[in-house]
Amino acid sequence: MSSEPPRQLALVTGASRGIGAAVARMLAERGADVAINYRSKGPRAESVAAQVQAAGRRAILAQADLTSPADLQAMAQTIADSAGSLHILILNASGGLEKDKPADYALELNRDAQLRTLDAMLPLMPPGGRVVFVTSHWAHFYGQKPVIAPYEIIASTKRAGEDALRARIPELETRGVGLVVVSGDVIEGTITPRLIERDLPGMVEARRALAGGSLPTVDAFAAAIVAAALGPPMPSGHTVFVGSTD
Numbered sequence: 001m002s003s004e005p006p007r008q009l010a011l012v013t014g015a016s017r018g019i020g021a022a023v024a025r026m027l028a029e030r031g032a033d034v035a036i037n038y039r040s041k042g043p044r045a046e047s048v049a050a051q052v053q054a055a056g057r058r059a060i061l062a063q064a065d066l067t068s069p070a071d072l073q074a075m076a077q078t079i080a081d082s083a084g085s086l087h088i089l090i091l092n093a094s095g096g097l098e099k100d101k102p103a104d105y106a107l108e109l110n111r112d113a114q115l116r117t118l119d120a121m122l123p124l125m126p127p128g129g130r131v132v133f134v135t136s137h138w139a140h141f142y143g144q145k146p147v148i149a150p151y152e153i154i155a156s157t158k159r160a161g162e163d164a165l166r167a168r169i170p171e172l173e174t175r176g177v178g179l180v181v182v183s184g185d186v187i188e189g190t191i192t193p194r195l196i197e198r199d200l201p202g203m204v205e206a207r208r209a210l211a212g213g214s215l216p217t218v219d220a221f222a223a224a225i226v227a228a229a230l231g232p233p234m235p236s237g238h239t240v241f242v243g244s245t246d
Helices: 018-029 042-054 069-082 105-124 149-166 169-174 191-199 203-210 218-230
Strands: 009-012 033-038 059-063 088-091 130-136 178-184 238-242
Touching: 009 018, 018 033, 018 042, 018 088, 018 218, 033 042, 033 069, 042 059, 059 069, 069 105, 088 105, 088 218, 105 149, 130 149, 130 218, 149 178, 149 191, 169 178, 178 218, 191 203, 218 238
Parallel strands: 009 033, 009 088, 033 059, 088 130, 130 178, 178 238
Antiparallel strands: none
16 A cells, blocks of 8 residues: 555646746645646646646646636636545735736736635535635735835735635635635745836835845745645634745
């Protein structure tokens, strides 16, 4: 009889690039199979899937626009047909600074789509499952600490998403599913600081100086997310902070 523990399946939203792609790779390195959600970047998602497979784990491509209820239900069916159950849901996808989107797009993606993704996946999650919500310090502390103007729409809507997910903790607990929030400072090398730098040149350097000279990297943030997903259980609603909160 094999002594290898049973594999867990983790779904990572927004996993075709950046933090999500790094999380998918690290989950596989830690022994998990990974469902890779992406909206439209198929070749990038296939590259991430190849990295998961290179680590000896199963990769499931899970295309879906999270703002589309029909896409979410189709993704849930894909996971049910492929694996039967889902042990870890990592809510990483977010947005709000994209051009040519309607005014309510940020709220739709950062709050409503997060709840609908949870609703679609929760029936597949057994007791002991875990939901990890990925956010930023600007969003987590929204209303308590200043936030730069270009990020206001993301901060306010992601805070709304976090609050809505926390309101579901009693229901999650009845199912034996925990919620962990992972909040990060400005992350080096991601698209968000690049978009903000477009409007506020020098912002990243100023934040780096305020944080003591360094900011978290993509890999450091991803490692914290993976630890929250696969590590020892935490109290539901616990928040993990990555980088300075000053």
